[in-house]
Amino acid sequence: MPQLNPSPWFAILIFSWVTFLIVIPPKIMGHTFPNDPSPQNTAKPKTGSWHWPWQ
Template sequence: MPQLNPAPWFAILVFSWLVFLTVLPPKVSAHSFPNEPTPQSTEKPQTESWSWPWH
């Protein structure tokens, strides 16, 4: 039963993971987002009180 012999499949598994771990991380880390978030100020905006009548 050849499927019980782990030698070729384990080598294929290890080789494919080595390829994934050497090719994909540089591609992922080179990705840049099109709109970088801008830091907002820590001041709270001045809000005006509600001047409408409640009735």
């Protein structure tokens, strides 16, 4: 019965992982995003005490 012989299925497993780990990541990382995020303003906003009219 061929499903009990591990040699062809082990080779298929190894070649599929090689494909996933070597071939596919550069293709995915090669894509560019249409809008690159711009850095936010690093200055802290001015904080002050709140005026509560009921106190």
